Amino acid sequence: xxxxxxxxxxxxxxxxxxxxxxxxxxxxxxxxxxxxxxxxxxxxxxxxxxxxxxxxxxxxxxxxxxxxxxxxxxxxxxxxxxxxxxxxxxxxxxxxxxxxxxxxxxxxxxxxxxxxxxxxxxxxxxxxxx
Amino acid sequence: xxxxxxxxxxxxxxxxxxxxxxxxxxxxxxxxxxxxxxxxxxxxxxxxxxxxxxxxxxxxxxxxxxxxxxxxxxxxxxxxxxxxxxxxxxxxxxxxxxxxxxxxxxxxxxxxxxxxxxxxxxxxxxxxxxxxxxxxxxxxxxxxxxxxxxxxxxxxxxxxxxxxxxxxxxxxxxxxxxxxxxxxxxxxxxxxxxxxxxxxxxxxxxxxxxxxxxxxxxxxxxxxxxxxxxxxxxxxxxxxxxxxxxxxxxxxxxxxxxxxxxxxxxxxxxxxxxxxxx
Numbered sequence: 001x002x003x004x005x006x007x008x009x010x011x012x013x014x015x016x017x018x019x020x021x022x023x024x025x026x027x028x029x030x031x032x033x034x035x036x037x038x039x040x041x042x043x044x045x046x047x048x049x050x051x052x053x054x055x056x057x058x059x060x061x062x063x064x065x066x067x068x069x070x071x072x073x074x075x076x077x078x079x080x081x082x083x084x085x086x087x088x089x090x091x092x093x094x095x096x097x098x099x100x101x102x103x104x105x106x107x108x109x110x111x112x113x114x115x116x117x118x119x120x121x122x123x124x125x126x127x128x129x130x
Numbered sequence: 131x132x133x134x135x136x137x138x139x140x141x142x143x144x145x146x147x148x149x150x151x152x153x154x155x156x157x158x159x160x161x162x163x164x165x166x167x168x169x170x171x172x173x174x175x176x177x178x179x180x181x182x183x184x185x186x187x188x189x190x191x192x193x194x195x196x197x198x199x200x201x202x203x204x205x206x207x208x209x210x211x212x213x214x215x216x217x218x219x220x221x222x223x224x225x226x227x228x229x230x231x232x233x234x235x236x237x238x239x240x241x242x243x244x245x246x247x248x249x250x251x252x253x254x255x256x257x258x259x260x261x262x263x264x265x266x267x268x269x270x271x272x273x274x275x276x277x278x279x280x281x282x283x284x285x286x287x288x289x290x291x292x293x294x295x296x297x298x299x300x301x302x303x304x305x306x307x308x309x310x311x312x313x314x315x316x317x318x319x320x321x322x323x324x325x326x327x328x329x330x331x332x333x334x335x336x337x338x339x340x341x342x343x344x345x346x347x348x349x350x351x352x353x354x355x356x357x358x359x360x361x362x363x364x365x366x367x368x369x370x371x372x373x374x375x376x377x378x379x380x381x382x383x384x385x386x387x388x389x390x391x392x393x394x395x396x397x398x399x400x401x402x403x404x405x406x407x408x
Binding site: 035124126 | 343
């Protein structure tokens with residue numbers, strides 16, 4: 001592989017800056033959505049009894065991406081919080097996706113491969129739930 | 131208890147965990163599950179789900195700064211994430227066969243181990259990659275800023291580090307933690323990366339590792355939005371305040387105190403697990 005170490009480092013630097021901005025943006029966005037959903041939920045159900053002592057599992061609508069979006073469309077607070085959770089889970093996934101593009105720009109195919117493997121595993125987890 | 135009261139209590143606890151986690155650099159994740167289960171009587175599966183989501187939030191938030199400053203080795207992170215994500219997915223499969231009591235016992239052991247690690251003195255490694263080794267072929271050597279200049283470093287024992295990362299992934303999924311202690315151990319002690327590179331790259335990897343199992347747990351119904359909301363917002367607020375206070379606080383006594391708390395929580399988790407109260 002023909003390499004220009006200085007050019008390589010400069011492109012890595014650009015990738016690092018992009019990744020940093022993406023991570024910060026993802027966290028701020030999801031925290032905002034979570035807060036909004038939380039306020040809406042508490043306004044509607046704040047005085048209901050809390051029970052987390054026994055595990056019942058979440059209702060089906062809060063377990064899938066489609067179900068969460070349907071709930072958000074209805075203006076359901078719990079679904080909006082769950083959308084915040086989905087955005088948070090998506091943040092590292094997006095980070096890996098940006099890495100694939102960044103390494104491809106550097107023509108660093110070994111790391112394009114590594115990133116793609118991780119991306120495939122994450123996609124599998126989110127889509128099929130293991 | 132009303133949802134509102136419960137939410138405020140959880141928010142306060144999570145804020146404290148995030149604050150102390152950021153100040154001591156030990157991460158708040160490892161105390162969140164005991165806090166929720168022992169303190170607030172939350173079922174351990176809900177606690178693990180909420181804790182995983184928090185771990186993604188705090189690690190992504192902190193990684194944003196570290197990666198821009200050039201401490202994080204994104205190649206080491208990306209390569210080792212293969213091991214942590216495979217481990218995490220395996221961990222979610224194992225979790226099905228492990229009882230809540232057994233989880234509490236494993237958690238207690240990991241807490242004790244984390245407390246012991248936090249007391250060990252730090253040794254700064256700067257090594258050179260041997261030609262022909264896996265670290266050389268993967269081009270893992272890099273530079274990091276140290277005292278105002280860029281210092282070059284190499285890497286050793288990549289297969290050992292990879293194996294430890296696999297274990298870190300399993301533990302992360304099983305217990306809902308970032309497994310930062312095991313990740314740092316793999317990079318610092320096994321692969322001989324500089325300490326600052328190890329901790330920041332560990333933090334960088336934690337989000338991806340936790341996301342792998344969080345996806346599965348979401349489908350299994352472990353992630354309760356109403357519980358997650360105060361936990362995530364509390365921990366994020368605490369970690370942000372902690373990062374601001376860091377320059378003005380004596381970290382050493384705080385680390386000692388946090389270590390004592392970890393040991394106490396470990397003993398309680400072991401007791402509750404062994405007597406089948408959890």
